[in-house]
Amino acid sequence: xxxxxxxxxxxxxxxxxxxxxxxxxxxxxxxxxxxxxxxxxxxxxxxxxxxxxxxxxxxxxxxxxxxxxxxxxxxxxxxxxxxxxxxxxxxxxxxxxxxxxxxxxxxxxxxxxxxxxxxxxxxxxxxxxxxxxxxxxxxxxxxxxxxxxxxxxxxxxxxxxxxxxxxxxxxxxxxxxxxxxxxxxxxxxxxxxxxxxxxxxxxxxxxxxxxxxxxxxxxxxxxxxxxxxxxxxxxxxxxxxxxxxxxxxxxxxxxxxxxxxxxxxxxxxxxxxxxxxxxxxxxxx
Amino acid sequence: xxxxxxxxxxxxxxxxxxxxxxxxxxxxxxxxxxxxxxxxxxxxxxxxxxxxxxxxxxxxxxxxxxxxxxxxxxxxxxxxxxxxxxxxxxxxxxxxxxxxxxxxxxxxxxxxxxxxxxxxxxxxxxxxxxxxxxxxxxxxxxxxxxxxxxxxxxxxxxxxxxxxxxxxxxxxxxxxxxxxxxxxxxxxxxxxxxxxxxxxxxxxxxxxxxxxxxxxxxxxxxxxxxxxxxxxxxxxxxxxxxxxxxxxxxxxxxxxxxxxxxxxxxxxxxxxxxxxxxxxxxxxx
Numbered sequence: 001x002x003x004x005x006x007x008x009x010x011x012x013x014x015x016x017x018x019x020x021x022x023x024x025x026x027x028x029x030x031x032x033x034x035x036x037x038x039x040x041x042x043x044x045x046x047x048x049x050x051x052x053x054x055x056x057x058x059x060x061x062x063x064x065x066x067x068x069x070x071x072x073x074x075x076x077x078x079x080x081x082x083x084x085x086x087x088x089x090x091x092x093x094x095x096x097x098x099x100x101x102x103x104x105x106x107x108x109x110x111x112x113x114x115x116x117x118x119x120x121x122x123x124x125x126x127x128x129x130x131x132x133x134x135x136x137x138x139x140x141x142x143x144x145x146x147x148x149x150x151x152x153x154x155x156x157x158x159x160x161x162x163x164x165x166x167x168x169x170x171x172x173x174x175x176x177x178x179x180x181x182x183x184x185x186x187x188x189x190x191x192x193x194x195x196x197x198x199x200x201x202x203x204x205x206x207x208x209x210x211x212x213x214x215x216x217x218x219x220x221x222x223x224x225x226x227x228x229x230x231x232x233x234x235x236x237x238x239x240x241x242x243x244x245x246x247x248x249x250x251x252x253x254x255x256x257x258x259x260x261x262x263x264x265x266x267x268x269x270x271x272x273x274x275x276x277x278x279x280x281x282x283x284x285x
Numbered sequence: 286x287x288x289x290x291x292x293x294x295x296x297x298x299x300x301x302x303x304x305x306x307x308x309x310x311x312x313x314x315x316x317x318x319x320x321x322x323x324x325x326x327x328x329x330x331x332x333x334x335x336x337x338x339x340x341x342x343x344x345x346x347x348x349x350x351x352x353x354x355x356x357x358x359x360x361x362x363x364x365x366x367x368x369x370x371x372x373x374x375x376x377x378x379x380x381x382x383x384x385x386x387x388x389x390x391x392x393x394x395x396x397x398x399x400x401x402x403x404x405x406x407x408x409x410x411x412x413x414x415x416x417x418x419x420x421x422x423x424x425x426x427x428x429x430x431x432x433x434x435x436x437x438x439x440x441x442x443x444x445x446x447x448x449x450x451x452x453x454x455x456x457x458x459x460x461x462x463x464x465x466x467x468x469x470x471x472x473x474x475x476x477x478x479x480x481x482x483x484x485x486x487x488x489x490x491x492x493x494x495x496x497x498x499x500x501x502x503x504x505x506x507x508x509x510x511x512x513x514x515x516x517x518x519x520x521x522x523x524x525x526x527x528x529x530x531x532x533x534x535x536x537x538x539x540x541x542x543x544x545x546x547x548x549x550x551x552x553x554x555x556x557x558x559x560x561x562x563x564x565x566x567x568x569x570x
Contacts, residue, residue: 083505117505117521124523125480158443160480161505161521167480174482195410195445195452197459198483220368220402220446225510236402236446238409 001244002252004282011281012045012072013038014214014258018273019266021049021075022227026266031060034270035067041274045072045254050102057105064106071108072254073151073212074099079116080135081128083162089135096139104146110211111143112151112187117162125165132166133178140181151211152176153187158225169193169202176209188246189214189258191229194237200245210251215239215285216259227262231276233284243285255285286529287537289567296566297330297357298323299499299543303558304551306334306360307512311551316345319555320352326559330357330539335387342390349391356393357539358436358497359384364401366416368447374420381424389431395496396428397436397472402447410450417451418463425466436496437461438472443510454478454487461494473531474499474543476514479522485530495536500524500570501544512547516561518569528570540570 004010015034019026029037031052038046046069053060053074064071078095079085086092103111113136119128136150143150154172155164166172172186186209193199195218203210217235222228232239243255257277259265265273289295300319304311314322316337323331331354338345338359349356363380364370371377388396398421404413421435428435439457440449451457457471471494478484480503488495502520507513517524528540542562544550550558 120505123521124526125482126523129482156443157441157480158510161503161507165480168482171482195442195450197410197414197453197456218446220405222446225443236408238411241409 001247004285008042008278008281009044010254011043011278012047012254012256013043013274013277014047014075014256015049015052016075017257017259017265017277018270020052022262023051025262027270029270032063035064035069037271037274039067039069041278043069043274043278045070045256047071047073047075047256048106049075050099053102053106057102061106061108071106072256073110073112074103074106074108076112076114079114079163081115081119081131082117082165083120085116092135093139096135097142100139100143100146100148103148109147109149110151111148112153112212114153114155115164115166117160118165125160128165129171129175133175136175136184137179137181140179140184144181144183149183149185149211151185151187153189154192156192156225168196169199173202173205173209185209185211187212187214190237190239190242191216191218194218194242199242200248203245203249206249208250210246210249212256213243213246213251213253214256214258215281216257223263227260229260231259231265232257232280239285255281257281286532289570293327293563293566294329295539296328296563297332297539297541298328298559298562299332299360299541300334300337301360302542302544302550302562303555305337307547310547312555314555317348320349320354322556322559324352324354326563328354328559328563330355330541332356332358332360332541333391334360335384338387338391342387346391346393356391357541358395358397359388359391359393361397361399364399364448365420366400366404366413367402367450368405370401377420378424381420382427385424385428385431385433388433394432394434395436396433397438397497399438399440400449400451402445403450410445413450414456414460418460421469422464422466425464425469429466429468434468434470434496436470436472438474439477441477441510453481454484458487458490458494470494470496472497472499475522475524475527476501476503479503479527484527485533488530488534491534493535495531495534498528498531498536498538498540500540500542500566508548512545514545516544516550517542517565524570540566542566
């Protein structure tokens, strides 16, 4: 297991930690200002959300590289199934393709997929997961051609209805097996998997398929399951144990901090948030 | 798989469906009025919560039997671990014992255990589950002596921090294996397990250890993870598939409807709720 106590070069900022994924939330820093603030502090990578990139993907990707950082990933494809997906299969696939194009233009090689909830008119997750496999399988060659890997992210089961019928690392790896494309893997997020006693076993199956590891913490008495994530160390997740399991699979990539926190961290000065994130990364992750 | 289209004798009311588990919620019917309303409609069983029983357990249990119903269960022990458990081990065990005494006085043979969240000062669920096993194992002989079986209920992982470090049927059966007492089993609740693709496999392990099966539905876009459960048929759970898996293990007991619904069903006339519950039980469960 890597020792981060003296270095945070493997730390990446997901800009959601500064509120940039929600309109009107956070301090509203520009991508450039965020990039500079990360570079000044020696943070090694950055992950953007599509709305903040807009039509400037090439320019922002270049800016990241000039600052000596790496664009570690892009959030995210549209929901592929479920009640919140774009209306109709063609609309889903068109926006899926657009998200791949943006990732390619940024020159990041990981695009996160949050698959969406239970497809209207069906019950349980089986049929929805089958649709996800079909849609990801169909788009994987296009992503491959553009140098983009697709990271299926299982979400906490509380989102099973509307945001993600994919809820466990086990199911995510099963989907990868079914899709069987070299550029399709998974993202592991502490918030979503911290409770899962099957995790270490499943991660031994993962091999090189872990494309991202996301850090935050689960607050014992969380007040909102979307926007009340904890900073590392403030919750009940066994962060060291989780990273040990992830790294046992061979993962040696970035650790991406993604703290959605409307009531706490998004109200603070972004510089303070970044400094805290670095301190916690070195001490408790 | 049993056919319920012509009979609801296997249907039980958990009084939480009428709001009786939350002070000031629901219509506030007395146990007697609730018993009569169930009896009139041919509902076969009833499950109470401790606050509505108070010191009248013997009397209410007798009243249920006179009405031709069965007291199918009692909710519940105190949280045994975690931030919401009574302060200190002795207080936990005293209240655990009191809940067993109440179940025995009611002459119900199932007492539900919601185990509580992550024990303060620890990280992850491992240590907390170990404490749960110790405490249940210690109390199991006392419950056995009083004819009470203890049903460990795994809760949706969203409750992992404060209400239940026990989140899957897999973990619940592992706990049973560890405790190894004939009167300790599990309760399976649609709300908590509907998303779990490992469920059918796990239930084949359960054998006679399923002590309760709880019905409701998971609303696709739920607004509150505590008090916004759906009536059967209004959500995305595969109710037939779930019951098939439960019955494949050999379960032939009551199906207990437990719909926490502050914003919808608790605001309606209890008679309408009971009638709807019967209709849905016969048609979609």
